Amino acid sequence: EPEVTQTPSHQVTQMGQEVILRCVPISNHLYFYWYRQILGQKVEFLVSFYNNEISEKSEIFDDQFSVERPDGSNFTLKIRSTKLEDSAMYFCASAAGDTQYFGPGTRLTVL
Amino acid sequence: AQRVTQPEKLLSVFKGAPVELKCNYSYSGSPELFWYVQYSRQRLQLLLRHISRESIKGFTADLNKGETSFHLKKPFAQEEDSAMYYCALSVIGTGNQFYFGTGTSLTVIP
Numbered sequence: 001e002p003e004v005t006q007t008p009s010h011q012v013t014q015m016g017q018e019v020i021l022r023c024v025p026i027s028n029h030l031y032f033y034w035y036r037q038i039l040g041q042k043v044e045f046l047v048s049f050y051n052n053e054i055s056e057k058s059e060i061f062d063d064q065f066s067v068e069r070p071d072g073s074n075f076t077l078k079i080r081s082t083k084l085e086d087s088a089m090y091f092c093a094s095a096a097g098d099t100q101y102f103g104p105g106t107r108l109t110v111l
Numbered sequence: 112a113q114r115v116t117q118p119e120k121l122l123s124v125f126k127g128a129p130v131e132l133k134c135n136y137s138y139s140g141s142p143e144l145f146w147y148v149q150y151s152r153q154r155l156q157l158l159l160r161h162i163s164r165e166s167i168k169g170f171t172a173d174l175n176k177g178e179t180s181f182h183l184k185k186p187f188a189q190e191e192d193s194a195m196y197y198c199a200l201s202v203i204g205t206g207n208q209f210y211f212g213t214g215t216s217l218t219v220i221p
Contacts, residue, residue, distance in 0.1 A: 004154075031207060043155070043197065043211040056208055091155065093209075098143055098201055100209060102155040 002026045004103035006092050012109045013082055021077045021106045023092030032075045033093040033100060034067065036060070043091065049075065082110045113138045115200050117212035124188050125220045132183040132215045134172075134198030143201040144181040145209070146172055150194045158183075158196070168192070188219045 005024045013019050025032050034046040047057040049067055066078045075094075079086055087110045093100040114137040124130045136142055146158040159167045161174040161181060172183045181198060198212040 033208065035209070035211075042213040043209075045208040045210070048208050058208075095207065098203070098207055099145070099157055099160060100207075101157070102147075104154040 004092055004094055004101055006090075006103035006106050008106060009104065010107045010109070012111065015084055015110055016081050019079050019082055019108060021079075021090050021092075021108070023075045023077070023094075023103055024073050025075055025092065025094030026096075026101055027073070029094035029096045029101075031055075031095040031100075032067075032069070033095070034077045035091045035093065035102075036088040037091065037105075038085075038088045046077070079108075082108075084110050086110050113200055113202055113210045115198050115210050115212040117196075117198055117215050119215045120213065121216050121218070123218045123220055126190055127187050130185050130188045130192070130217065130219075132196050132198075132217065134181045134183065134212055136179050136181065136198075136200050138179075138200060138202065140202070142174070143203065144172075144174055145199045145201065146170070146181075146183050147197045147199060147211075148194050149197065149214075155197065188217075190219050190221055193217055193219045 007022045032049040035043050037043045045058050047061045048055045064080045068076050089105045091105045092103040116135045144161045147155045148158045149155050170185045174181050195214050195216050197214045199209040
């Protein structure tokens with residue numbers, strides 16, 4: 001059964017550094033999402049992406065964040081200048097319809 | 112504003128006992144509701160969705176619009192049901208983003 005994959009599984013970075021989190025959605029899916037989960041808190045929506053553009057974004061998704069689908073398979077989340085409070089688990093999801101399928105997550109630790 | 116509430120952070124039941132995980136939502140439109148499960152060290156997996164009205168791994172959930180609830184139930188809990196359960200609301204037309212509850216950690220005691 002096809003699955004969403006994410007790399008790396010764990011990323012450690014220094015505050016102020018740029019990070020790129022990578023996702024490979026399920027191949028025939030058209031909708032792509034990023035969510036984050038700060039330790040001990042709920043899963044929060046960041047952004048949705050369809051037809052090569054952002055369709056919706058939350059208040060969390062400020063100018064420090066960007067998403068890209070650079071080729072036919074990858075979907076990336078970039079954080080330009082990481083802050084301590086960006087430390088969280090980041091989940092990618094993809095969907096063909098209204099059911100979203102999640103990747104295993106990338107744990108981002110900002111020191 | 113859309114919101115999903117899962118009032119129980121932790122829930123423990125004995126094996127073979129019935130289990131109910133509560134979920135209430137706040138949304139003025141017609142909701143699409145889901146239950147996701149996260150087993151230890153694994154990804155979020157779809158457990159069931161209200162529009163399919165199916166039973167997965169013995170779990171069922173009925174949408175009650177009057178009470179704005181979508182509680183997850185299973186008549187006889189099994190040890191392998193121990194996991195984190197998240198209720199999610201999908202709002203069509205806003206990029207289909209999900210609003211998640213805070214999750215309930217279910218422990219089934221042997």
